[in-house]
Amino acid sequence: MLAPTKASARRINDKVADHLTGETKESLSVDTLEGVADANMFEQEFLNSLNFSGIPPHRIVLKVGTPIIMIRNLNSKEKLCNGTRLRVVSLRERSIQARVMTEPSKGKTVLIPRMISTTEDDDKKIPFMVKSKQFPVMPAIAMTINKAQGQLIDHVGVYLEQPVFTHDQLYVALSRVTSRKAIKIAADPEAIDEDGRVQCWRSVESTT
Structure with missing residues (x-):
């Protein structure tokens, strides 16, 4: 996770x-x-x-x-x-x-x-x-996304109770596996924008 x-x-x-x-x-x-x-x-x-x-x-x-x-x-x-x-x-x-x-x-x-x-x-x-x-x-x-950088994991869950800090951080999380079937995402609704995209802190701050 x-x-x-x-x-x-x-x-x-x-x-x-x-x-x-x-x-x-x-x-x-x-x-x-x-x-x-x-x-x-x-x-x-x-x-x-x-x-x-x-x-x-x-x-x-x-x-x-x-x-x-x-x-x-x-x-x-x-x-x-x-x-x-x-x-x-x-x-x-x-x-x-x-x-x-x-x-x-x-x-x-x-x-x-x-x-x-x-x-x-x-x-x-x-x-x-x-x-x-x-x-x-x-x-x-569970460990931080940053800590997982550079590793390949057989199966991974990504827990987004809040927006990620940057889209690069989200990319790191999603690229830890080699198949889309090997990843699951649990997200708080507030971490998803109206178009279904994961928000990052930068975009959240720019709208406040």
Whole structure:
């Protein structure tokens, strides 16, 4: 399932995960501050709530069989890179055993450990660096359209609860499959114009 935004993808992942059978395993990140005089200047709850590109969420909930996607480069030799899709085989205390779903390592079983991720040094949005230790993955029952760029998927659903940001983004979503029969679109009526075409934010803003 592909969605225009991270928030939409996260909601789908959470709802579908609730209906999957099997034991649920929760992993919480360990978040710390770097580059500040007082590391206790912010509540831990505040640090856990921050979201940064390339850093896994504080709370990851998985079950055996759940599709996941790498959000960091782990091992370029083994092709475990940002964007690689896998399926959970088993959940361990210190690692995730998963089977690769994308070429060129499709079918290979790998172990994914927790990694330390940090905010980029050139990120000027915050006056400090956040260091987070967590599995470098996210559930991928649904993922963003941008994250799917460059991949071919056997069957895909596109969830448009709102207009896409650009028509290029819609093209990326629709071109992930090789057959029209392999794609389904669920769209909110407000995301479709009176001529039956999918709107993008640019065209919506120009009419307001």
